[in-house]
Amino acid sequence: MNGLAPIPGYDDRARARGLLLMKRRATGLLILAAVVFVLAHVFQDDQEWLRYVAAAAEGSMVGGLADWFAVTALFRHPLGIPVPHTALIPTRKDQLGRTIGSFVEENFLTGTVVIEKLRAARATERMAEWVSHPDNANTVARHASAALAGAAQVLRDDRVQTAIERSLDTWVRRIPLAPLAGRALAVATQDGRHTEMVDAALAGATRFLSDHRDDLRERFGRESPWWVPEAVDDRIFNKLYDAVQAFVREVSGTPDHDFRAYLDGRLDELIERLQTDPDLIARGEEIKMQLLAHPAVRTWTASLWTDFKGTLQNQARDPSSLLRTQIAEEVQAVGATVAAEPELQAKIDGWIESAVLYLLEEHRHQAGDLIASTVERWDPQDASRRVELAVGRDLQFIRINGTVIGGLAGIVIYAISRLLP
Numbered sequence: 001m002n003g004l005a006p007i008p009g010y011d012d013r014a015r016a017r018g019l020l021l022m023k024r025r026a027t028g029l030l031i032l033a034a035v036v037f038v039l040a041h042v043f044q045d046d047q048e049w050l051r052y053v054a055a056a057a058e059g060s061m062v063g064g065l066a067d068w069f070a071v072t073a074l075f076r077h078p079l080g081i082p083v084p085h086t087a088l089i090p091t092r093k094d095q096l097g098r099t100i101g102s103f104v105e106e107n108f109l110t111g112t113v114v115i116e117k118l119r120a121a122r123a124t125e126r127m128a129e130w131v132s133h134p135d136n137a138n139t140v141a142r143h144a145s146a147a148l149a150g151a152a153q154v155l156r157d158d159r160v161q162t163a164i165e166r167s168l169d170t171w172v173r174r175i176p177l178a179p180l181a182g183r184a185l186a187v188a189t190q191d192g193r194h195t196e197m198v199d200a201a202l203a204g205a206t207r208f209l210s211d212h213r214d215d216l217r218e219r220f221g222r223e224s225p226w227w228v229p230e231a232v233d234d235r236i237f238n239k240l241y242d243a244v245q246a247f248v249r250e251v252s253g254t255p256d257h258d259f260r261a262y263l264d265g266r267l268d269e270l271i272e273r274l275q276t277d278p279d280l281i282a283r284g285e286e287i288k289m290q291l292l293a294h295p296a297v298r299t300w301t302a303s304l305w306t307d308f309k310g311t312l313q314n315q316a317r318d319p320s321s322l323l324r325t326q327i328a329e330e331v332q333a334v335g336a337t338v339a340a341e342p343e344l345q346a347k348i349d350g351w352i353e354s355a356v357l358y359l360l361e362e363h364r365h366q367a368g369d370l371i372a373s374t375v376e377r378w379d380p381q382d383a384s385r386r387v388e389l390a391v392g393r394d395l396q397f398i399r400i401n402g403t404v405i406g407g408l409a410g411i412v413i414y415a416i417s418r419l420l421p
Contacts, residue, residue, distance in 0.1 A: 026396045029400055058410050059410020059413070093383055097376055178283070217237050220240075
């Protein structure tokens with residue numbers, strides 16, 4: 001059997017002192033009744049009214065003793081004598097636990113009771129109004145981001161990294177690379193979107209030719225035969241260089257140039273082949289497999305989780321981070337929307353009620369079982385002591401009331417007996 005754990009805010013010593021004080025008062029009143037009975041009985045022959053006092057004291061003793069027995073019998077055997085049906089709490093603890101569990105289950109965890117409380121609480125309306133205030137939305141964002149960061153911290157890095165790597169690998173393997181590249185090129189060139197890229201490439205070529213004229217001349221000289229005079233090399237290079245520059249400028253300044261049309265045709269052909277040519281598709285798959293097996297790709301996929309977790313934790317700590325700001329804005333916006341729409345509130349309340357009813361139907365028996373099994377694990381004497389500390393002080397008033405009522409009953413009974421012939 002397990003002992004009962006201390007309850008926060010529950011002062012056993014204060015309750016024990018209060019219980020002891022009430023016990024002394026009840027017992028003291030019983031002793032007083034006994035003393036009065038003895039004195040009244042001794043002197044009742046001299047004073048007639050003392051007979052009434054003796055009768056009242058006798059009734060008080062009977063009532064006080066009877067209630068003392070009843071109260072004591074709940075927690076222990078009176079005077080240590082194992083009278084049947086005494087020490088009810090320690091001997092019938094398990095049955096009491098099952099009874100309490102059934103009582104809670106049948107009277108508190110019912111759909112009617114819980115739904116009535118939910119509707120009275122107006123949970124959706126009040127929550128929406130609460131989160132629509134910026135300070136409260138920031139509080140929700142702070143706790144939500146901290147929860148996300150905490151969940152990420154709890155997860156094992158190696159398992160998450162392996163799961164990410166496997167997911168990416170599976171996803172990449174499932175999608176053919178060449179057709180995907182063909183579709184991407186088709187989107188990029190649709191409606192002449194690639195014209196700007198061609199213009200940028202031509203402008204870059206012009207700058208390259210201008211910036212590297214001397215380098216190109218030097219390389220041309222190295223490739224020219226040794227026996228060709230340098231003057232001839234200069235004339236040939238200048239003609240070639242000027243021709244290339246003129247061609248680039250011509251293509252750049254002519255939107256409908258034949259070379260542009262040629263490029264468009266080759267791009268269309270490449271797009272078609274990427275999506276239909278078996279050789280190109282097979283080559284694309286080969287390149288894809290090589291990329292997946294490359295150590296750099298493995299390193300990159302492994303770093304995804306580490307980088308994500310670090311960013312998440314940093315943003316969770318920073319009140320002005322994008323994560324917390326975005327969560328707060330979304331929460332506040334949703335709260336304001338729900339607070340302004342009674343129909344939406346009713347719909348959400350309906351969802352909550354349906355979920356609660358489902359949980360009650362499926363799990364309310366577990367609450368009763370939890371109470372019963374918890375009580376079964378309690379030590380009988382410890383449980384009896386704890387219950388007595390909780391309600392024993394009030395039970396002592398039963399003893400006091402029994403002593404007083406017994407005295408009044410004794411007077412009435414004695415008075416009736418005197419009236420009878």
